[in-house]
Every structure is written in C-alpha cells, then in structure tokens.
Amino acid sequence: MIVGNVWATAADLWVGAVAFFFVLVQFPAIAILLSRLLQGPGRQPPLSPCQPTPDLLGQVSVVVPTLNEAERIGPCLDGLSHQGYEVREIIIVDSCSQDGTVDLVKAAQQHDPRFRLMTDDPLPSGWVGRPWALHNGFLSSSEGSEWILGIDADTRPQKGLVASLVSTATEQGYDLVSLSPQFILKSSGEFWLQPALLMTLVYRFGPAGAATDSSERVMANGQCFLCRRSLLTDLGGYTSARSSFCDDVTLARYAASRGAKVGFLDGAKLLQVRMYEGVAETWREWGRSLDLKDASSVAQKWGDLAFLLAVQGLPLINLLGLAALVAVGFNSLPVLVALVLNTALVIMRVALLWAIAPSYARTSDKGKWAFWLSPLADPAAVLRILLSSLRTPTQWRGRSYS
Numbered sequence: 001m002i003v004g005n006v007w008a009t010a011a012d013l014w015v016g017a018v019a020f021f022f023v024l025v026q027f028p029a030i031a032i033l034l035s036r037l038l039q040g041p042g043r044q045p046p047l048s049p050c051q052p053t054p055d056l057l058g059q060v061s062v063v064v065p066t067l068n069e070a071e072r073i074g075p076c077l078d079g080l081s082h083q084g085y086e087v088r089e090i091i092i093v094d095s096c097s098q099d100g101t102v103d104l105v106k107a108a109q110q111h112d113p114r115f116r117l118m119t120d121d122p123l124p125s126g127w128v129g130r131p132w133a134l135h136n137g138f139l140s141s142s143e144g145s146e147w148i149l150g151i152d153a154d155t156r157p158q159k160g161l162v163a164s165l166v167s168t169a170t171e172q173g174y175d176l177v178s179l180s181p182q183f184i185l186k187s188s189g190e191f192w193l194q195p196a197l198l199m200t201l202v203y204r205f206g207p208a209g210a211a212t213d214s215s216e217r218v219m220a221n222g223q224c225f226l227c228r229r230s231l232l233t234d235l236g237g238y239t240s241a242r243s244s245f246c247d248d249v250t251l252a253r254y255a256a257s258r259g260a261k262v263g264f265l266d267g268a269k270l271l272q273v274r275m276y277e278g279v280a281e282t283w284r285e286w287g288r289s290l291d292l293k294d295a296s297s298v299a300q301k302w303g304d305l306a307f308l309l310a311v312q313g314l315p316l317i318n319l320l321g322l323a324a325l326v327a328v329g330f331n332s333l334p335v336l337v338a339l340v341l342n343t344a345l346v347i348m349r350v351a352l353l354w355a356i357a358p359s360y361a362r363t364s365d366k367g368k369w370a371f372w373l374s375p376l377a378d379p380a381a382v383l384r385i386l387l388s389s390l391r392t393p394t395q396w397r398g399r400s401y402s
Contacts, residue, residue: 056086
C-alpha cells in the first residue's frame with residue numbers, strides 16, 4: 001500500500017509538472033496569437049475589381065515567369081488579356097520549356113499584341129530560377145511603366161485586378177503590395193491539408209490586410225506582386241532575393257527594411273490560383289517553402305516553429321491526452337488549467353474555419369466536406385514546417401540545385 005501511494009504521488013507530481021510546463025509555454029503564445037488575430041476585424045477589406053482611369057494608361061508592365069506551364073497557364077493568359085489599358089505589356093519570361101508553353105503564349109500574341117515572349121539567359125550560379133526570370137523580365141520591361149507586376153502562371157486573374165491593385169497602391173501610398181488569392185481545391189485530401197498549411201501563415205503573421213510595423217514580420221505573395229519601378233531599380237531588381245526559395249517575402253522584407261511601404265492585402269475577389277494537383281503535391285511543394293527560412297533569421301525561424309507547435313501543432317493532441325488524464329483521476333490545478341488552454345485553442349481553430357472559408361473558391365462540392373476536418377491536419381502541417389526547416393531544397397519547379 002505504501003509503495004502504491006508513493007507511485008501515485010510520483011505520478012501526480014510528474015503529470016502536474018508536465019501540465020505546468022505546457023501552461024508556461026502556451027499561455028504567452030496564446031497572448032501573441034490573440035494580438036495577431038484580433039487585427040482581423042479592423043483589417044482592410046478584400047479589394048474589389050475596378051475600371052481603369054485615364055491616368056493609369058500604360059502604367060504597368062506584367063512579368064510572368066514560366067517553365068513547363070502548358071497545363072496551367074491558359075487561364076492566366078486569358079485573365080491577363082482581359083485587363084484594361086493600364087497594362088502596357090505582358091512579358092512572358094520562359095526558361096526553355098519543353099512542353100507547349102511557348103506555343104500557348106504565341107497563340108495569345110495573335111489576339112493581344114501586349115504579350116511579349118522572351119527566353120531568359122542560362123541560370124547563373126547563386127540564383128534560383130524564379131527570381132532570375134523575374135529579374136530578366138524587369139530589365140527588359142519598358143521604362144515608361146511606373147509599376148512592375150509579377151504574376152505566376154498558375155493564377156487566374158479576374159477582370160479589373162490590375163486597375164484595382166494599382167489604384168489601391170497609389171491611393172494608400174504603397175511602394176510594394178501583394179495579394180492573398182482565393183484557392184481552387186478539388187480533392188478531399190487537398191481540402192483537408194491545405195487549410196491547415198494556410199493557417200500556419202495566419203497564426204504567424206495575422207490576416208491579410210492587417211498592418212505590421214516590423215520589416216521582419218512582413219508577409220508577401222509572389223503570385224501577385226506589384227512594385228514601383230523606381231523602388232525595384234533602387235533595390236537592384238531581384239538580386240537581393242536571388243538565392244531565396246521564398247523570393248517574394250525576402251524581397252518584401254528587404255524593401256521594408258529600406259523604408260518602403262509594403263502591403264499584403266486580401267485579393268480573394270481579384271485572383272484565383274490552382275497551385276498543386278492533389279494532396280501529395282501540396283505536401284511536397286507548398287510545404288517546403290512555408291518555413292520562410294530564406295527570409296528569416298535563425299532565431300525567427302525556430303521561434304516561429306516553437307510558436308506554431310504551442311498554438312497549432314499540440315493543442316488537439318494535448319486536449320485528448322489531458323482529458324484522458326482527468327478521466328482517470330489526475331485533477332491537479334496545472335492539469336485543469338492546461339486542459340482549459342488547449343480546449344480554448346481547439347475551439348479557436350475551429351471557429352477560424354469560417355474566417356478563412358472565403359479564401360476557397362466554390363468551384364466544386366467534391367471533397368469540400370474535408371475542409372471542416374482540416375483542424376485534424378494541424379499536427380501534420382506543423383510537422384511539415386519542421387521538416388522544411390531542417391532541409392534546403394535540391395529541386396524546385398523542374399530545376400535541380402546543388
């Protein structure tokens with residue numbers, strides 16, 4: 001009996017100590033999370049399409065980097081062709097595609113003379129393919145354009161996108177502004193995993209449209225990335241992001257550190273994107289860039305990962321484990337407090353599903369039910385960030401890097 005009491009006391013102490021550790025870690029993490037999420041009600045609302053005004057005539061050069069995009073670029077070319085007279089030229093910078101990408105661009109040229117096809121030079125040492133293509137497009141663009149707009153080939157620009165983007169940037173004094181898109185998902189696996197990966201960005205940087213005072217916390221999206229030509233010239237084009245696999249965030253943070261006004265706004269009404277085919281490709285391709293290690297210090301990278309683990313990766317697991325411990329009689333104060341904290345985090349995560357739902361296009365009901373189960377993928381999403389943080393990519397979009 002004495003031995004049994006000793007073991008029970010030791011178990012109580014051990015469980016209480018572990019629960020107290022979670023309280024110490026998660027309580028301040030929750031405070032940080034709330035400070036970010038509570039910016040949501042006051043954030044700038046989603047941008048809406050608008051018609052160009054005469055003063056915008058020929059103000060924008062669009063640059064689209066491509067490499068074997070034949071299966072995805074059609075909607076992008078069509079969407080760009082429906083932009084107004086604010087677009088002076090649309091430069092397609094192809095990196096020696098081996099599929100029918102070039103043929104599709106040439107066909108688009110027959111209907112819209114603003115399209116211009118060029119092939120970038122061989123990739124220099126120390127450069128990643130995407131920023132190199134964008135850099136070549138910028139150098140080849142007309143000096144008469146005040147703005148350079150980088151657009152990815154997998155996007156679907158809506159009519160009025162460019163006019164709305166430039167008008168907003170001009171009126172609000174932005175030097176660089178990018179948009180969060182509306183995602184097009186198809187399979188149940190994508191609807192389950194992709195929102196959990198998206199939530200890792202929301203938890204770290206707050207919602208699109210929220211203001212940020214620190215250049216180190218600036219967020220950006222290269223799928224739709226508008227920059228003043230004068231700023232890009234001062235920054236040396238894309239050279240500051242030449243070796244980055246998240247060149248958009250790297251360039252935006254560098255610009256912000258130099259005093260530029262940088263914005264990351266909600267573009268769900270202006271831009272759709274179909275990034276990856278299936279859950280496996282989503283896990284492999286998108287997951288390996290979400291750590292943003294190329295745009296972050298070592299301390300920031302691991303600090304953000306620890307934060308995600310505390311508020312997104314562990315809560316569901318902790319909730320189930322702590323509830324089981326309470327059920328078998330472990331009712332110490334640290335256990336109960338930890339249970340309350342993790343329950344609150346899970347409830348908060350589920351509630352956020354309604355907040356991010358407009359970020360997903362209503363193109364198909366197939367597999368959409370899995371969206372509401374995406375909180376179950378949170379531990380896997382944080383694990384993917386961890387795995388990405390530990391590795392440097394050796395392949396990216398059809399290129400190999402040493």
